[in-house]
Ligand SMILES: [Zn+2]
């Protein structure tokens with residue numbers, strides 16, 4: 197059991213480092229591609245399972261599904277995102293993250309665990325190209 201726990205920690209560190217090196221709100225598929233380049237023995241199932249566990253543990257943030265795949269963030273403090281409709285890149289948005297749950301009306305019986313908000317549009321790079 198101890199060995200297993202240790203292996204898990206090592207794998208999680210590899211995954212976390214890969215995600216932060218990618219620094220692009222990568223999908224699990226992209227994380228796996230980066231991990232396997234350096235550690236060919238790690239399986240896809242292991243990467244996917246660890247990502248799910250890390251989200252559960254609050255070590256990674258699942259920022260939602262865009263264009264058919266969940267994207268992950270190694271910055272776990274709450275923040276919003278902008279997604280470019282052209283290149284599909286996800287950018288961090290620097291704006292206050294309000295406690296909107298305080299403004300909810302008629303939801304007393306619901307347990308609110310969070311909210312997401314994503315801005316969309318065209319990023320500066322894509323704007324430059326289409327000009
Ligand atoms: Zn773009």
Ligand SMILES: [Zn+2]
Pocket residue numbers: 221269271275276277287288
């Ligand atoms: Zn982010």
